[in-house]
Amino acid sequence: MWRQDHPVVGELVGELVVAPVTITPTKPLTPTHVKGLLWTDVLLKASARVGGVRLVWNNRMATVTTQATAFWHHLELTEPDTDWSRESDARIGERYVRFHAERRAPDRRAVRERLRRADEDGWIHPAGRRMLDVWRAQLDHLGVGDLGLAADRPLATGARAMLDTLAERRLLVDHRRFGGPVHLDGPRWGLPLRQLVDGDGHPNYLLPILRELIPLIRPDRLFLLVHDDGIAADYLLLDRVLTEFGARTLRLPLSRVPVDGASRSSRYGGWQGATLGDLAATSGTADRAAYRLGMRLYFAGTLHRRSAQPFRMHLLRRCVGRAARLLDRAPAGRTDPAPPHLTATLARLRAQQGYVDPYRLTAALLGRRSGPPAPELRGIYT
Numbered sequence: 001m002w003r004q005d006h007p008v009v010g011e012l013v014g015e016l017v018v019a020p021v022t023i024t025p026t027k028p029l030t031p032t033h034v035k036g037l038l039w040t041d042v043l044l045k046a047s048a049r050v051g052g053v054r055l056v057w058n059n060r061m062a063t064v065t066t067q068a069t070a071f072w073h074h075l076e077l078t079e080p081d082t083d084w085s086r087e088s089d090a091r092i093g094e095r096y097v098r099f100h101a102e103r104r105a106p107d108r109r110a111v112r113e114r115l116r117r118a119d120e121d122g123w124i125h126p127a128g129r130r131m132l133d134v135w136r137a138q139l140d141h142l143g144v145g146d147l148g149l150a151a152d153r154p155l156a157t158g159a160r161a162m163l164d165t166l167a168e169r170r171l172l173v174d175h176r177r178f179g180g181p182v183h184l185d186g187p188r189w190g191l192p193l194r195q196l197v198d199g200d201g202h203p204n205y206l207l208p209i210l211r212e213l214i215p216l217i218r219p220d221r222l223f224l225l226v227h228d229d230g231i232a233a234d235y236l237l238l239d240r241v242l243t244e245f246g247a248r249t250l251r252l253p254l255s256r257v258p259v260d261g262a263s264r265s266s267r268y269g270g271w272q273g274a275t276l277g278d279l280a281a282t283s284g285t286a287d288r289a290a291y292r293l294g295m296r297l298y299f300a301g302t303l304h305r306r307s308a309q310p311f312r313m314h315l316l317r318r319c320v321g322r323a324a325r326l327l328d329r330a331p332a333g334r335t336d337p338a339p340p341h342l343t344a345t346l347a348r349l350r351a352q353q354g355y356v357d358p359y360r361l362t363a364a365l366l367g368r369r370s371g372p373p374a375p376e377l378r379g380i381y382t
Contacts, residue, residue, distance in 0.1 A: 014220025015052040016355055018044055019213060021227040021235075022062035022205060025124070025131035026071050027093035027266045028275035029138065031257035031299075031311040032228055038299040039254060039358050040226055041144045045380045046356035050346045056216065057147045059132070060155050061208045063124055066198075069114040070106040071099050072125035084126040089134040089277055092127050097269040108200045115202060119159065122152040138276045143292040143382055155208055156215040162207065163197070165214070169244055172196070189240045191233070206234060210241065217247045222354050229253040229306075230265070250354050257303060258310040274311055284317065286324045292382040293327065294320030301362035326366070342377070 020040045023033060040055075047053050062068060075082075075095065084092070117123035124132070132149045139147065157165070163182060166172050173183040173193060182197040184206070196204050213223065223242060227235045232253050239249050256263045259274045279295070286294065298319040303309060345364055349356045365377065 014218070014222065015054055016047055017054045017056060017216060017221050017223045018047075018355070019056040019209075019223060019225055021225075021231065022209065024062045024065060024068040025059075025128040025135065026068055026096045027131075028089040028271060028277060029135060030266050030271040030276075031259060031274055032263075033266075034276050034279070034295070035257050035299045035303055036226060036228060036254055037139070037144055038142075038296055039252075042296060042300050042358035042361070042380060043224075043226075043252075043355055044145060046346055046358070046361055047350055049380075050343065050350055050356075054216075054221075055145075055147075056212060058153060058155060058208075058212055059124070059149065059151070060118065060122065060153070061212055062205070063122075063128065064115060064119045064155065064203065064208045065205045066106070066111060066115070066202045067205060068128065069118060070111050071096055072128060073107065073110050073114055074099050074104065075125060075127055082127075084130045087127065087130055089131055090272065090275060092131055093266070093271070093275075094269075095127075097267060100267045108202070112201060119155070122154075134277070138280060141280055141288065141291075142276070142295060143288075155211040157211045159197075159203065159207060159211065162211045162214070166196075166210070166241070171241060171244060175199075184237055184241065186237050186240075189237075191237050191240070194234065194237055206238060209238065213242060213247075214245055217242065217245050219246070221248070223247050223249045224252055224355055225249060226252045226254070228256050230256055230263075252305070252355075255303075255306050255308060257299075258308075261310055274313075279316065282313070282317075284320065286320045289327055289378075289382045290320055290324035292323075294323035296358075296381050297323055297362065297366065300358040301366065304359045305357075 018040065020036060023029075029037070044053055044055055114123065136149045139149075163172070163174075166184075167174055171185050171188075173185050175181055176197075179199060181195050181199050183193040184196050186192050186194050194204070194206070196207050198204075217223075225235055225239060232251075235251055235253070239251055242249050259270055262270050264270055280291070294316070298316045302315060302319060342365075345361070346356050349360055349364075361380075366381070
């Protein structure tokens, strides 16, 4: 598990709350998803060595959305007898791409009912549950800490209560009494209006995030919002809203990873052959430890925070090969889990910006001039 409690380091007071962007279980994990997950994984494991860290991940933040429930209702209508336990993540994802390409108008009443079930009872369509199972296996193989994909718990605040709370702070442009939508009042900060709930009462993905994060706000907590830069405008607005409730916040926008020269949302496809399942199945001689370290060398080291580089399989293979060589040269046995030089490096990086930056850590400890990774780094990188 990621949650650990340690003495406070430097000037940072209290607990680091890491909230990565939600991923709806409707498609395979693409290189952009993998980059975000590995940055989050290294950041959490490294930051936990020198301070209190909490990961915020709740499946309902992704499933109580029109994006997920409209697709699942479509599957209920078109494939009522499919055995989803036998389907691959890629085949489910291909259906998701076709669903968006066809641009069918959803049955608003049916979607509203499924949103209610997802919110109140934790309902997930069998295709979504199959996707979560696949993700769990792939992320376990990759060595990513437990996200809680198998857990189910209600969001911390009800939708109506959260809307009322936002309204009390005058953060909404609210047309519910006219049968219209609800918007976050971005213009008060020089930002655009952002729809939070549509005229049918269906939430945007930001509402479940607010329902989970706002109740966590405490004076001694620092919130780190991890997201891809394609949704930076939404997360800038989310940052402003959390600040209105007294939260201390930081944002960590990560550039998307283009595939075949295109950087697009996964709903439009183009990820075939480059999903996490594809990468794990690529033939080679490296063992699991080299695969885990090599993936982190590539996605957290080669692809830095604002990198515009496209996904390149030959560079990933090179990183896995380098990882294998580094591990072959690593000293045997185990040492103290936090030797002075590592603790000092982690503390310095965290004190400077509130969290340990995976790219800077990788460059500092696993750069070209560095020797083999010491055993104490295994818990962070493999």
